[in-house]
Amino acid sequence: MRTRIGLSARFAMLAVVVLACVLGMVALVWDRQEAMHREAQELSVQAISEFSSTRLLSRGQAATVQLAESLVNPVYYFDLDAIGGAVRAVLRQPDVSYVIVYDNEGQVIHDGSPDISTYGQTMSDPFAYEVLGLEAAHVQSNDTLVDIAAPIRIGDQRLGGVRVGYSLAAVKAEEARVGGVMASRLQAIGRSQLLWLGVLLVGMVGLLVTIGVVLQRSLVSPVQQMADAARQIEAGTLDADVPASRRKDEVGDLMRAFAHMRDSLVRHDRDIRRMAYTDALTGLSNRLAFRELLDERVAQGHGSAHQLALLFADIDDFKRVNDTIGHDAGDEVLMQFSGRIREVIDRHGGGGSELARFGGDEFVILLQGLAGEDDIRPRAGRVATALVQELSRPISVHGRQIFLGISIGIALFPDDAADVPALMKNGDIAMYQAKVAGKNCYRFYSRVMDQAVERRVRMEQDLRGAWERGELSLAYQPVYRLDDGRLVGAEALLRWRHPEHGHVAPALFIDVAEQSGLIEAIGPQVLRAACMDARGWQEEAPAARQLFVSVNVSARQLRAGDLATQVEAVLRETGLPPSRLHVELTETAVIGDEARVSGLLARLRNSGVKVWLDDFGTGFSGLSHLRRVPVDGVKIDRSFIADVLRDPDDLALTTAIIAMAHSLGIQVVAEGVEKEGQYALLRERGCDMAQGYWLGQPMPDEEFRRLLA
Structure with a gap:
């Protein structure tokens, strides 16, 4: 005798089947959601870790190279007070564990301590061996420390080096904090999803669609957007678009926290770039910033009517100032010279003019013009003449009048060179010829100068x-x-x-x-x-x-x-x-x-x-x-x-x-x-x-x- 299945049983069976299907679908959705949570957490932590490490390394390398440049004269003259002042200024920075200035034999010259307790001792730590003969900035690290070293050299002579140790404790703490925040936020999101699951079970199939849409809009899409933004930040695009949210739940908190984190990274990057691209003494653009600008201007000039004039300017007999009345007076001379040069450029340089300090007593000026309207060659000559006249006037420093001068070499684009390296080389050659001609004058580059260099x-x-x-x-x-x-x-x-x-x-x-x-x-x-x-x-x-x-x-x-x-x-x-x-x-x-x-x-x-x-x-x-x-x-x-x-x-x-x-x-x-x-x-x-x-x-x-x- 067949057992009759009533509508209720069928409905119940259908409900069970539907519920099983819904549960299966929910299980699949839940599994996918958990995977996305883990991916978002891992990507965020990874992005924070890599960016923090990269930022620390970039900041450390720039600071170490800048410290090495600032230590050239103190080390050359063995001025322990000046070395100690520069070292202690760096030691006061956050994350800096130690600063060591050493000579070519690896013996410590200064460690920033008042009594220089390690003076004369040979460096014996695990990082010491690789920095003895380095010719450029060098980075070593372990789980807790990043050691950045840079040589201290004057011209072709290597005077020694400087090492700066940066602690990774703050980086790892930030990683742990962000990981914890992400984990707690995602856990809160998980609990919120359980409530939605109950609604899904009660609402059956119809509600599954609604809940799926809600989940997609309220959770999956924001997390995916943040994951995309995290990937862009990881790739170096700090201005990645982070969606704004007025939600008052954990997802809103997470989205706002992520946006604030992005804004903080942008600010820090802007500050780091400003330090990396600005000369600390004069406030002018430095060599790195000028080189990037020159690359951009030359690239724009190819195939167009734009002309460029590059002026290499070198102060005559500047070493005499440092040797006779001190480096403080030398810094004052550089600041006064940069101010005078800026005034001349503002008066005679025209639009698009740029000024940068190339290092030491060298300045570079970039003039821009259009062929046929204001030919760049006579304008460069006028600027150079005005600079020679202006900088021939005496400078008052520490109650003394100092008479110096300036030698200027001028190279034109595209007449003298078709690319940036050739343009800079030719400008330097012309400046050297101005020195040979008796100083306090300017010379335009010519092919004959190349022949003189070739003969040499x-x-x-x-x-x-x-x-x-x-x-x-x-x-x-x-x-x-x-x-x-x-x-x-x-x-x-x-x-x-x-x-x-x-x-x-x-x-x-x-x-x-x-x-x-x-x-x-x-x-x-x-x-x-x-x-x-x-x-x-x-x-x-x-x-x-x-x-x-x-x-x-x-x-x-x-x-x-x-x-x-x-x-x-x-x-x-x-x-x-x-x-x-x-x-x-x-x-x-x-x-x-x-x-x-x-x-x-x-x-x-x-x-x-x-x-x-x-x-x-x-x-x-x-x-x-x-x-x-x-x-x-x-x-x-x-x-x-x-x-x-x-x-x-x-x-x-x-x-x-x-x-x-x-x-x-x-x-x-x-x-x-x-x-x-x-x-x-x-x-x-x-x-x-x-x-x-x-x-x-x-x-x-x-x-x-x-x-x-």
Whole structure:
């Protein structure tokens, strides 16, 4: 007998089936929703984590590089107070755990503490090894710390480095906080959804559609929008569109919190960009900002009538300000110069003009114009003329009037260059030519300048290995004692016979060797060869045992710090008595680091080597060096001797130098004696020794040996 199923049972069965379907659908929806919650939470936390880390790294790198640049002069002059001030300013920043300034051997110069407790200690932490030889900013990290290091260099010379340690505690705490907030908000959303499920079950199929729509509009869509915004923020688009909400529930709170977080990130990014693109001293745009602007302007100029003029401006003799009256005065000069330049640009630059400080005492100016309306070349000339005139006026700093000047190089786009690197290179070349032309002037770039640079590069290439190929040799100019006319020594002079161009003027190739750093390899070879020749004189002629040989030492050799060790090794190798070697230094090589130089020269003198100041009287401080630098003698520059018979001022200066040196127990050599009258006058004034063409021209070693015989 068949059992009859009534309508109620069918309805119940249908209800059960429908309810099962609804429950299955709800289960599927719930599973999908939970997956979206987890994805939103993971994406938000991941976005916060990556952005916070990237922001910390970007801010840290910019701050570390800026600190390294600000420490160049304090480290170069070993100004611990200035170093400590800069270090402590960084230590006061949030998240900074430590700041370490170290030298090239990895020894700590300053750690920001009042007593510098780690001074002189070698860095031994796990991050120390990789930062010793770095040439650019370097980042290392572990789970709790980010270590950012940057080299401290002046020109091509590396003085040491600085390390800044940033704690990741704040980043991880922010990640945990955001994760907790997201989790709590999503849990609250989950509880709210349970209520909707009950409504769905009561409302059956019809309500399922309604509830689905409500869920889609009230929850899924906002979460998806926030997830999309989080992905854009993660990709670097900080102005991503975050939907606004007036809802008073947890989703509204989450959406408003997310919007506030986005606004906070935008503000921080704006502040970081402002710090990264602005020169801290003058408030002008810095190198990075200007380079981006120049890239944009050049890109706009391709295929259009736009013209650009790039003016490279460099303050003449700015180093003299830092060396004589201090770096605070130098900063004041830079600020006054930037103000004057800005005034000139506002008056003559026209629309679209930009000014930036490129670093140190260099400024760059960008002028923009349209071909045919206001040609850019005459306008650039007017601006450069106005700048030269304006910056030739004296500057009052710390109660003193300072006369400087400015050298300007001008390169035009598209006439002189088709891209940014070429435009900047050509502007720099033109500025260098303005320096060569006598400073305090401007020069437009021309193809001839490229040829001059090419010749200089070719000369540098030819100079490499010239000593090993036998092209470089030494000539010796005799030095005579004035009271009895006796030969007492000789100055070793470097000569270059090029296989194609013949004899190259020393003023040309020695300057190239200095600028390129080749002098650091050639200098020790010259020293060794001169000492070996002098030792040979003594062996061949007993009367020559009292002769000395003087060798010129460049400023780069002096800054290298191992000159005394080199001299001692050469003397041991050649067997030349130390008292028979005279080391000659230019006065400008001593300026700026007299404390370190004094210690180096004292070591040389203690070994018996004589130290002389060459080209004396041409530096910035003159006789003041005789009180602070231990020397045995000075060589009066030939520019004073040339007119000593005609110019009363040169005679007075020469006489004063001789008297002052003798009062300090220092001997005097006169260079450039080319007339008998000069010789007689110098002997009358009590000068000790002299050299020059009238007494004897520079000659090869063989000829000098015949002179001894």
